Amino acid sequence: MRPAPFEYHDPRHVSEAVDLLSSLENARPLAGGQSLMPMMNFRYGQFDHLVDLNRIDDLSFIDVDGSSIRIGAMTRQVEMQEDTRLAESVPVALEALSHVGHIATRNRGTIGGSLSHLDPAAELLAVSALLDGVVHLQGKEGKRSVPIEDYVVGYMTPAAEEGELLTSVDWNPWQGDHGWSFREFARRHGDFALAGAAVLMALDEAGSIARAAVTVFGVGPAPVRLKTAETSMVGEIPTRQLFELAGEEAASLEAMQDAVVSGSYRRHLARVLTVRALEEASVRAKDEKK
Incomplete structure (x- = not known):
């Protein structure tokens, strides 16, 4: 099947994406598309607007300072797999990533997409819970942070307000031998x-x-x-x-x-x-x- 008709938007900055998501009716952000595209093709999800996040460079990064890790929402799963700092700080995450789909899906899939879609079997969601993760959201009213345990409010339902965009997630890696x-x-x-x-x-x-x-x-x-x-x-x-x-x-x-x-x-x-x-x-x- 083909998706229902929609209008495509291509912002270059987080603020622009937030403006679009806040002002457009029935809009959905597009990250890696590994879950969203099949949903749209089967018309399980029908949206009037797609806001593509792929050209927003500020959403793709991995910051590791020893006591904390912050990962941008548009960071590809394969980038995480290949990051030696993550391998050293959170080897459990690298082990989890080996179970995420296949290499083709990890090449496009993003951590933000996974944490927004919230499939109960999502490996990166499980790792975020294990590492006392905190999700960062940005909307028209500003920025806020939500612990993972409060972020999932129901089946595939995040605690994000209308128009809010997930921008990054913090992990708290364990220090010392473990x-x-x-x-x-x-x-x-x-x-x-x-x-x-x-x-x-x-x-x-x-x-x-x-x-x-x-x-x-x-x-x-x-x-x-x-x-x-x-x-x-x-x-x-x-x-x-x-x-x-x-x-x-x-x-x-x-x-x-x-x-x-x-x-x-x-x-x-x-x-x-x-x-x-x-x-x-x-x-x-x-x-x-x-």
């Missing part, structure tokens, strides 16, 4: 994940867990941090039994069901993947201490 893991299950590589888990773990000198972050995604409308598991694991020696308890928390999450899988199967996957991710992160954390 382990990581990113696990997901899809019917085939490149498909949307049915469920997944991402983990960060640091050990103290005695080998006990000093800090842990666990995110489960693809199960409900938004990624979920397993706060109870994160707290209860601190001070404990990493063991399979301990990780199984975290897996039970993952299995207790409310899960979506669709034509592909049931909610109970998603919860089963969440439990298994959480345990495996914790095991892998603990092994890497031990290796980092050597």
